[in-house]
Each structure stands twice: as C-alpha cells, then as structure tokens.
Amino acid sequence: MLSxxxxxxxxxxxxxxVKGNLTKTLSRDAALSLCEExxxxxxxxxxxxxxxxxxxxxxxxxxxxxxxxxxxxxxRIDLLITGEPKQPAYYLAREIGLNAxxxxxxxxxxxxxxxxxxxxxxxxxxxxxxxxxxxxxxxxKKGRCTHCDTExxxxxx
Numbered sequence: 001m002l003s004x005x006x007x008x009x010x011x012x013x014x015x016x017x018v019k020g021n022l023t024k025t026l027s028r029d030a031a032l033s034l035c036e037e038x039x040x041x042x043x044x045x046x047x048x049x050x051x052x053x054x055x056x057x058x059x060x061x062x063x064x065x066x067x068x069x070x071x072x073x074x075x076r077i078d079l080l081i082t083g084e085p086k087q088p089a090y091y092l093a094r095e096i097g098l099n100a101x102x103x104x105x106x107x108x109x110x111x112x113x114x115x116x117x118x119x120x121x122x123x124x125x126x127x128x129x130x131x132x133x134x135x136x137x138x139x140x141k142k143g144r145c146t147h148c149d150t151e152x153x154x155x156x157x
Contacts, residue, residue, distance in 0.1 A: 001022060001023055001034075002018075002020035002021065002022060002023070002056060003020060003021050003022075003023055004020050004021050005018045005019070005020040006018065006019055006020070007019075008057050008058075008059065008071070008075065008077075009057065009059035009068050009071065010067070010068075010071060011067070011068065016059050016060050017057060017058050017059030017060060018057075018058055019055065019056065019057040019058075019075055019077060020055070020056060021054060021055055021056075022053065022054050022055070022056060025052050025053065025054040026052070026053045026054075027051060027052065027053070028050070028051050028052070028053055028079075030053075031053040031056075031078075031079055032079075035079075035081060050078050052078070053078040053079045054078055055075070055076055055077055055078045055079075056077065056078065056079045056080075056081065057072050057075065057077040057079070057080045057081070058080075058081045058082075059080075059081070059082050060082075103121040103153065104118055104119075104121070104153070116130045116131075117129055117130055118130075118152075120145040120147060120148060120150055120152065121150070122145070122148055122150040123145065123147050123148040123150065125139065125145065125147040125148070126139060127139045127140050127145050127146075127147075127152055128140065140152050140154075140156060142156070143156040
C-alpha cells in the first residue's frame with residue numbers, strides 16, 4: 001500500500017519513522033478508516049489537512065516536537081501517524097477542561113495517571129478508580145458519591 005519508503009522523523013539525530021506514498025490516493029475519511037482497521041481506533045485525532053491523502057508519515061512516539069512537525073510540513077505529508085503524545089499534553093488537556101468548568105475530564109487510559117480516574121466534582125474524592133482498561137474501586141452508591149452524597153452523572157445500573 002505504501003511505496004518509496006524513506007527514513008523520516010529525525011529526533012536526536014536518528015530517524016524514528018518512515019514516509020512514503022500511497023499506491024492509490026485516498027480520501028481523508030477512507031485513509032482514517034484504513035488506519036483504524038489496521039492499527040486500531042485513534043486516541044486523538046486532529047481532522048485537519050487535505051481532503052486527498054497520497055503521502056503518509058509514520059513515526060514511533062510523539063510528534064509534539066516542533067522539528068518533527070516542521071519536517072512533516074516540508075515533506076508535504078498529508079497524514080501523520082504517531083504514537084502517544086507526551087505526558088505534559090495530558091496534564092494540560094486536563095487543566096484546560098477543569099478550568100473550563102467541566103465536571104469530569106478524562107485524559108485517556110494512561111495507567112497510573114490521575115486523569116484516568118473519576119473524582120467527585122464537589123468534594124474532590126475518588127469515585128471510580130481505573131488502571132488502564134480495568135475498573136478498580138467504585139465509591140458510588142445509588143448514583144451518589146459515598147464521600148459527600150453528591151449525585152454523580154452517569155448510568156449506574
């Protein structure tokens with residue numbers, strides 16, 4: 001499906017990915033569907049860029065380094081596939097959401113990160129503990145926080 005593969009994504013002097021051309025140009029939606037089929041659902045998707053995808057860059061790790069994003073632009077990459085964003089991005093996203101008044105802000109299934117748990121918006125106590133995709137302790141009874149009796153949004157059957 002990809003041809004003309006060459007090293008791409010220079011980080012600390014080494015290429016951490018490849019770039020190549022699709023053998024057939026795809027619409028953005030078709031390219032994203034193909035990615036989901038081959039590598040699973042996206043954790044984060046920035047639906048920008050051209051409607052027609054012909055050049056793809058794939059790197060391991062995060063693309064949050066400005067140099068990698070600039071390299072993608074210089075190489076006219078239509079679709080950039082990367083690994084997880086750096087941890088500070090999760091903290092920033094959580095802070096922005098909480099400051100915007102959201103009651104519950106999830107930053108993904110990042111094992112050990114506080115953003116994967118649910119806290120009562122009133123008392124701040126843990127109401128749902130998670131580790132990755134596993135649910136641990138739940139401090140909710142009849143849809144209410146067991147610490148302060150505040151109603152917790154959700155379906156609790």
